[in-house]
């Protein structure tokens with residue numbers, strides 16, 4: 001057993017992910033910035049990043065994250081495949097959520113990608129009773145695809161439920177982030193008031209100022 005290689009995983013400093021989207025599956029989409037204007041900035045560059053995201057959203061616990069990190073360290077090919085599948089799912093979710101926000105039919109290819117993960121997930125979990133509660137439990141503790149299964153299931157439940165109507169894409173056409181509009185009058189327009197919302201506010205202030213006081 002090689003235990004010393006694992007220390008590098010837990011020692012890697014990771015900045016917190018932006019979870020303002022309101023649900024993990026939406027926040028997962030937002031781990032790639034700049035889709036709409038092509039200024040791409042990736043926040044899931046490694047399997048460890050994926051584990052950290054899932055740990056921060058609470059989809060996997062610390063113990064599972066450590067176990068998966070240890071398993072991934074000795075299974076580089078499987079780890080690479082699991083990361084690629086996660087990113088494929090993420091881009092499919094972006095296409096589906098942004099289509100739903102625009103009230104158009106999502107691309108068939110994106111639905112097929114989500115369905116593939118849902119099928120994989122359902123073949124790998126079992127319903128168990130734990131302290132009197134029913135839970136879905138993974139049959140194989142060290143399956144490297146584990147982090148994405150709850151994301152796919154949550155996305156499917158969101159699309160099937162009434163909150164589907166609250167899925168939005170940021171009103172900044174350069175942004176491409178998605179979120180759940182939980183405001184009472186369904187008026188949230190920006191992924192974040194501190195970034196896109198604030199920039200729009202400053203721009204409209206400048207436009208008003210220049211329009212009202214021309215030199």
Ligand SMILES: [Zn+2]
Pocket residue numbers: 170171172175176177190191192196197
């Ligand atoms: Zn935005």
